[in-house]
Each structure stands twice: as C-alpha cells, then as structure tokens.
Amino acid sequence: MFEILFISTINGVLYGMLLFLMASGLTVIFSMMGVLNLAHASFYMLGAFFGFEITLHMGFWAGLVFAPLIVAGIGMVVERYGLRHVHRHGHVAELLFTFGLTFVIQEVVEMVWGKLPVDYRVPASLDFSAFTVFATTYPAFKIFALLVSVVIFLALLMVIRRTRIGLIVQAALSHPDMVGMLGHNVDRVFMLVFGVGVALAAVAGVIAGPVLVTQSNMAGLLGPILFVVVVVGGLGSLGGAFVASLLIGLVQTYAVAFNISLADVFGSSPLSGDVAFYLDDLWNVTVAQVAPILPYLLLVLILIFRPRGLMGTNNR
Amino acid sequence: MSQKTDMKIPALPSDKRSSFLARFGIWIVAAIVLAGLPYVFSSGLAVSTMCMMGTMIIFALSYNMLLGQTGLLSFGHAVFFGLGGFLTAWAMNAVAGTSSPVPLFLFPIMGGFTGLVFGIIFGAVSTKRSGTAFAMITLGIAELVSSSALILRHFFGGEEGITLDRTDMVQVLGLSFGPQIQVYYLIAVWCLISVAAMYAITCTPFGRICNAVRDNPERVRFIGYNTQTVRFMAFSLSGLFAGIGGGLAAINFEIMNSAQMGVGESGAVILMTYIGGIGNFAGPIIGAIVVTYLQLMLSDVTDVWQLYFGLLFIGMVMYAPRGLAGLLALQQPLLQTRQLHHVAPYYILALLPGLVAISGLSMVIEMTYQLAVKTAAGPAMVFFYIPFNANSPLPWIIAVILFAVGTWLFLRAARLAGDAYSQALAWRKLP
Numbered sequence: 116m117f118e119i120l121f122i123s124t125i126n127g128v129l130y131g132m133l134l135f136l137m138a139s140g141l142t143v144i145f146s147m148m149g150v151l152n153l154a155h156a157s158f159y160m161l162g163a164f165f166g167f168e169i170t171l172h173m174g175f176w177a178g179l180v181f182a183p184l185i186v187a188g189i190g191m192v193v194e195r196y197g198l199r200h201v202h203r204h205g206h207v208a209e210l211l212f213t214f215g216l217t218f219v220i221q222e223v224v225e226m227v228w229g230k231l232p233v234d235y236r237v238p239a240s241l242d243f244s245a246f247t248v249f250a251t252t253y254p255a256f257k258i259f260a261l262l263v264s265v266v267i268f269l270a271l272l273m274v275i276r277r278t279r280i281g282l283i284v285q286a287a288l289s290h291p292d293m294v295g296m297l298g299h300n301v302d303r304v305f306m307l308v309f310g311v312g313v314a315l316a317a318v319a320g321v322i323a324g325p326v327l328v329t330q331s332n333m334a335g336l337l338g339p340i341l342f343v344v345v346v347v348g349g350l351g352s353l354g355g356a357f358v359a360s361l362l363i364g365l366v367q368t369y370a371v372a373f374n375i376s377l378a379d380v381f382g383s384s385p386l387s388g389d390v391a392f393y394l395d396d397l398w399n400v401t402v403a404q405v406a407p408i409l410p411y412l413l414l415v416l417i418l419i420f421r422p423r424g425l426m427g428t429n430n431r
Numbered sequence: 432m433s434q435k436t437d438m439k440i441p442a443l444p445s446d447k448r449s450s451f452l453a454r455f456g457i458w459i460v461a462a463i464v465l466a467g468l469p470y471v472f473s474s475g476l477a478v479s480t481m482c483m484m485g486t487m488i489i490f491a492l493s494y495n496m497l498l499g500q501t502g503l504l505s506f507g508h509a510v511f512f513g514l515g516g517f518l519t520a521w522a523m524n525a526v527a528g529t530s531s532p533v534p535l536f537l538f539p540i541m542g543g544f545t546g547l548v549f550g551i552i553f554g555a556v557s558t559k560r561s562g563t564a565f566a567m568i569t570l571g572i573a574e575l576v577s578s579s580a581l582i583l584r585h586f587f588g589g590e591e592g593i594t595l596d597r598t599d600m601v602q603v604l605g606l607s608f609g610p611q612i613q614v615y616y617l618i619a620v621w622c623l624i625s626v627a628a629m630y631a632i633t634c635t636p637f638g639r640i641c642n643a644v645r646d647n648p649e650r651v652r653f654i655g656y657n658t659q660t661v662r663f664m665a666f667s668l669s670g671l672f673a674g675i676g677g678g679l680a681a682i683n684f685e686i687m688n689s690a691q692m693g694v695g696e697s698g699a700v701i702l703m704t705y706i707g708g709i710g711n712f713a714g715p716i717i718g719a720i721v722v723t724y725l726q727l728m729l730s731d732v733t734d735v736w737q738l739y740f741g742l743l744f745i746g747m748v749m750y751a752p753r754g755l756a757g758l759l760a761l762q763q764p765l766l767q768t769r770q771l772h773h774v775a776p777y778y779i780l781a782l783l784p785g786l787v788a789i790s791g792l793s794m795v796i797e798m799t800y801q802l803a804v805k806t807a808a809g810p811a812m813v814f815f816y817i818p819f820n821a822n823s824p825l826p827w828i829i830a831v832i833l834f835a836v837g838t839w840l841f842l843r844a845a846r847l848a849g850d851a852y853s854q855a856l857a858w859r860k861l862p
Contacts (some may be wrong), residue, residue: 204752219742339574342567411575422559
C-alpha cells in the first residue's frame with residue numbers, strides 16, 4: 116500500500132509538473148494577450164514529434180535543445196502573421212483562429228508521421244533505474260524529466276521576478292500602452308512571449324514523449340485537461356495554474372492506482388429490475404476507469420462552488 | 432465579443448402593419464423550394480445528402496443562437512445534439528413493437544425536450560461565466576459527457592452505439608418512413624418549423640437583449656437585466672433546437688453513436704456556422720449546406736480533406752470574418768444600385784489566380800501525403816488526371832511556382848476588386 120502511494124505520488128508530481136510546464140506558457144500568453152491559445156497542446160505535440168525526429172538523426176540532447184527552438188520559431192511566425200492579423204476582429208476570432216490551428220497541426224502531423232505511435236525511446240544514457248522502493252524500480256528518465264521541469268519552473272520564476280526582461284513583461288501585462296510609450300516594442304514583446312510560451316510546451320513534449328506515447332492524438336488527449344487546469348487554477352493566475360496542475364496530476368495518478376469499484380466496496384448492486392440494468396455500469400465501474408473524467412468533474416465542482424477558480428482574481 | 436464587430440441584425444419590425452405576403456412570403460417560398468427539391472435532385476445520394484443538410488441546418492442555426500446572437504463561444508454543442516439523438520432512439524425503441532399511438536414524426540419533440548433539459552442543467556453551470564472561461568467550461572462538459580458515454584455502456588451502447596428502426600412505429604396516413612424520400616419530407620417540415628421558430632426568437636425582445644449581451648454586457652446590466660439569466664436562457668433554448676436536430680439525425684441514420692456528441696462533432700458545427708457567417712441569420716444555413724456538401728465531396732477525392740477544412744477555416748477567420756453570408760451581404764448595395772456588373776469582372780479576375788494558388792497548395796499537400804503516408808503505393812501518383820512521379824523535383828517546382836504566382840496575382844487582383852467595389856459605392860453616393 117505504502118509502495119503504491121509513494122510511486123503514485125512521484126508519478127503524480129511528475130505529471131503535474133509537465134502539465135504546469137504547459138499551463139505556465141498558456142497562462143502567460145493569456146494574461147498578456149487576453150487570448151487563450153487553444154493550439155497550445157498542439158505545440159506540445161509538435162515538440163514531441165520534432166524531438167523524436169531530431170533524436171533519430173542527432174541524439175536526444177540535440178532534440179531537447181533544438182525542438183523547442185523550432186517550435187518557438189513556428190509560434191512566433193503564427194503570432195506575427197496570424198494572431199496579430201486576427202486581433203482586430205476581436206477575441207472570439209482569435210480563439211477560433213487557434214482552434215483552426217489545432218485542426219491544421221493535427222492533420223499535418225498525421226500526414227507526416229502517420230496515425231500510429233512513433234518509436235520515441237528513452238536515451239541510453241538515462242535508461243537505468245534510479246532507485247528501488249520495495250520491489251519496484253523507478254526509471255531515471257522520469258526523475259530527469261521531473262528535474263528539468265522543476266529547473267525550468269524556477270528559472271521562469273527568477274526571470275519574471277528578478278530581471279529587467281521580466282519587469283517589462285510584467286508591465287506589458289497590465290499597461291501595454293504605457294510600456295509602448297516608454298520606448299519598448301510591445302508587439303515584439305508579445306511575439307517573444309508567445310514564442311517562449313509555446314517553447315515551454317515543446318519542452319514538455321520532448322521530455323514527455325518517451326514516457327507517454329508519442330502519437331498524433333496526444334494533443335487531443337491532453338488539450339482539454341490543460342484547459343481544465345487553467346480554469347480550475349483561475350484564468351491568468353500562475354500560482355493557481357501551479358496548484359491546479361499538481362492537484363490534477365495527483366488526482367489522476369492516484370485514481371489510476373486504485374482499481375476498486377462501488378461493487379467491490381459495497382458488494383453487488385442492491386438495485387433490481389430495469390434500474391439495475393442501466394445503473395449496473397455505474398456500480399461496477401472502477402476508480403481507474405473513471406480517472407479520465409475526474410478532471411472534468413473537478414472543473415464542474417469548482418465552478419459551482421468557486422466560479423472564479425482557485426486563485427483567480429478577476430471575473431473575466 | 433467586442434463592439435468592433437458590427438453585426439448585421441434583422442431589420443427592426445416596422446410600425447406599419449406589413450402585408451401578409453411581405454411577412455410570410457419568404458417562408459412560403461422556402462416551403463415550396465423544400466417541397467420541390469427532391470424533384471430536381473432525385474438521385475438517392477442527393478436525397479440522403481439533403482437529409483443530412485436539413486439536420487445540420489437546425490444544428491448550425493441552434494449553435495448560432497449562442498455564437499452569433501449572444502456572443503457565446505461553445506465547444507460542446509454536440510452534447511445536446513447527441514443526447515437528443517440518444518433519448519429519441521431510446522424512446523423509439525421503447526415504443527417500437529407496442530401499439531402505442533405515437534407516430535414517428537412526433538419523436539423529434541423528445542429530442543428537443545432532452546436538449547432543453549440538459550441545456551438547463553449544463554447551462555446553470557456554464558453560463559455563470561462568459562467569454563473565454565465559458566468556452567473552456569463547455570469544452571470540459573463536452574469531454575465529461577463523451578467520456579461518460581464510454582463508461583455507461585448500457586445506455587450509450589459503447590463503441591457501436593445503439594440502433595433503432597424507424598419503420599416500426601404506428602403508421603399514420605400510410606407513411607411507413609421506410610423510403611428515404613419520406614424521411615426527407617419529415618426532416619424538411621421539422622427544419623422549416625425550427626428555422627421559423629429560431630428566426631421568430633431573434634425578433635422578440637429576448638432576441639434583442641441577447642444581441643445586447645453580445646455587444647455590450649455592461650450596459651445591459653445598467654438597464655436592469657441580469658446578463659447571466661439571458662445567457663442561461665439562450666443556452667437552454669439553443670440546447671432545445673440542437674436536440675431536435677439530434678433526434679432527426681437519429682431517425683435519419685437509424686443509429687446513434689457516442690462519437691456524434693464528441694468534441695469532433697462540436698468542432699464541425701463551429702466550422703459550419705463560422706464559414707457560413709455568424710453575423711447573418713442565413714449564414715449558418717449556407718454554412719451547413721456548403722460544409723456538408725464539401726465534406727461528402729472532398730472525402731471522396733482526398734484522404735486529407737480535414738486539412739483543407741482547417742485551412743479554409745483559418746482563411747475565413749483571417750480574411751472573411753463574416754463568412755460566406757457576409758461576403759454575399761457586401762454585394763447587396765451593388766445590386767440595389769445595379770452596379771454589380773462593374774465589379775463582377777474583377778471578381779472573376781481574382782478568382783482565376785486564386786484557383787491556381789489553391790491547386791499549387793493542394794499539389795504540395797497531396798505530394799507530401801503520397802510520400803509520407805502512402806509510402807507503400809510508391810511515388811507515382813495522379814493529380815487532376817495528370818500522372819507524375821512525386822519523387823522528382825519538377826512537380827514540386829511547378830507546385831511552388833503555381834502557388835507563389837497564383838497568390839501574388841490574387842493579391843493584386845483582390846486589391847483591384849476592392850478599388851472597383853469602393854468606386855462603385857462612391858458613384859452611388861454622388862448624385
């Protein structure tokens with residue numbers, strides 16, 4: 116029992132940190148431009164596939180560096196020639212633009228890499244077990260992934276809090292016009308922030324690719340959970356996104372680990388007749404099977420009891 | 432939704448009592464057209480295509496009650512379409528075989544009722560917020576429902592879905608609804624009723640307040656309305672009509688599948704509504720017809736038709752945010768002043784290089800697809816009846832040239848067309 120709990124906790128924190136890598140970029144982009152980038156998970160997928168492709172030719176470490184850079188470039192082009200153009204048609208048009216982008220990226224990935232999972236492996240230098248708890252060995256790559264996401268999180272925090280660049284970014288969040296008056300190119304700041312944001316998602320893709328499955332549906336699977344994270348945390352709140360990422364990461368991992376159903380706890384269904392026939396599914400479903408819908412249940416609960424999210428400030 | 436997008440709203444009801452023909456003429460014409468269509472397009476494929484279009488028109492218009500009229504971007508509208516369809520299917524299966532005197536043509540009411548009930552339930556949660564948060568909540572609810580559908584296997588039939596038999600009902604007036612043509616008329620009647628009802632809603636004070644909530648929610652609060660209540664009512668009503676559409680789809684296909692209420696279907700209705708045009712009541716109708724037709728036609732021609740849809744959608748968002756209906760509405764002042772013939776040649780001038788650019792782009796897409804996915808078939812391929820080898824550089828060079836030159840000429844011609852358009856309008860104002 117303790118063993119399951121321990122392993123699940125590490126896995127949950129790892130999953131939560133990966134979610135936060137993406138959610139942080141998404142949150143910064145949202146609070147800056149007021150547009151929620153629906154294609155954020157698609158950039159994560161692009162990161163994973165570029166990482167895979169570069170790993171084939173130049174090795175994993177090159178992939179870890181270059182894949183996010185390429186994705187950042189793509190992101191900046193999208194911002195410069197797409198989003199900025201759509202901006203004058205209003206927020207709904209911006210959302211729809213990124214929504215259309217998810218379609219296109221998904222189709223392009225399927226066109227180039229096919230619909231089946233690609234063979235994206237853990238690099239040999241990290242393919243050993245880090246430690247053994249009771250009888251379970253824990254792979255070193257997962258620890259590495261955890262370290263990378265924690266380091267990036269801390270670095271991001273330092274850049275935003277302690278550097279001049281962070282100061283300009285923070286100022287551009289609240290007073291873009293004033294920052295423009297002071298001689299900073301706000302458009303370029305926006306473009307860079309968009310690039311850095313999607314690059315963070317790409318980093319998550321490169322390091323999550325070997326652990327999870329690198330497949331053309333990975334954006335569709337992860338995207339909705341990502342948006343749950345930012346709404347539960349409170350739109351535009353980095354701290355909220357951090358808490359919500361960890362919360363959802365842990366909830367989902369714990370749920371998968373506990374394979375029990377109502378029938379296991381209370382015995383066979385007390386209902387009879389037609390009602391039992393339809394509620395049978397509900398009675399016999401295990402917690403593990405429910406795991407995929409838990410984030411959405413959490414979302415609905417949060418909305419009922421705290422509509423602005425865990426740490427949301429404004430009621431946008 | 433910002434105030435910048437000045438939406439075209441239906442003309443305000445005038446004070447003087449208009450004649451019967453002026454008020455209802457358009458609906459009479461629509462009824463005659465709907466009745467006559469199967470005689471013009473009489474093939475089996477055409478009739479079943481029109482059946483699909485009919486359900487999609489209801490679905491897209493119900494979606495536009497949210498997006499176009501109230502400014503609410505929902506990513507989970509197919510939930511109501513799907514649940515309406517499933518409940519209709521279950522109701523029909525419950526009645527089938529028994530001698531209950533419920534004829535088939537009343538069953539879409541069940542779909543509509545389901546849509547309304549779930550619209551009220553989900554609306555109570557999601558309309559607490561507006562804007563981006565609302566969009567994310569609807570996405571979450573859509574995921575919640577479609578994932579639950581895979582857990583509740585008895586009710587939703589798992590991956591296969593549940594089937595029904597529409598001929599197994601009490602027959603009124605000798606209508607068995609076995610032949611597709613009878614289903615067409617069933618859908619046509621329901622389509623006409625729903626479209627008329629939705630149009631009527633846009634003309635009521637409630638419809639106007641919806642527009643106001645879209646354009647300036649703060650001001651609506653100042654004049655004493657609760658914006659959340661308005662959003663909630665619009666959401667529930669659009670659920671009602673989506674449910675009717677779902678019920679008709681269940682009757683049409685005789686099968687309901689949990690994929691029909693998934694995120695993909697919700698995406699399809701966004702595409703339809705937006706490509707048609709959200710600022711105009713007729714927009715979603717045009718969108719539903721065009722997109723359904725393109726879906727059927729393109730999926731025959733190419734395997735990557737969804738990519739073309741994505742590109743078309745992005746193109747519309749970027750360059751024609753009012754959709755096809757918006758483009759058509761631009762021509763109205765020209766028609767009124769009989770200036771269209773001055774501008775029309777420029778449209779054709781722009782259309783030709785546009786087609787060249789599109790063919791170049793699609794050539795690149797198809798060649799990439801041939802090399803990357805259909806590797807087993809080898810590099811030899813056929814594009815527009817022209818066979819060639821996708822591995823050789825020549826077709827790539829040709830494709831890029833077609834695309835580049837076509838785009839350049841299109842942009843120039845488009846500028847000329849724009850000049851001609853504003854000139855024609857200016858000429859009207861001179862005398």
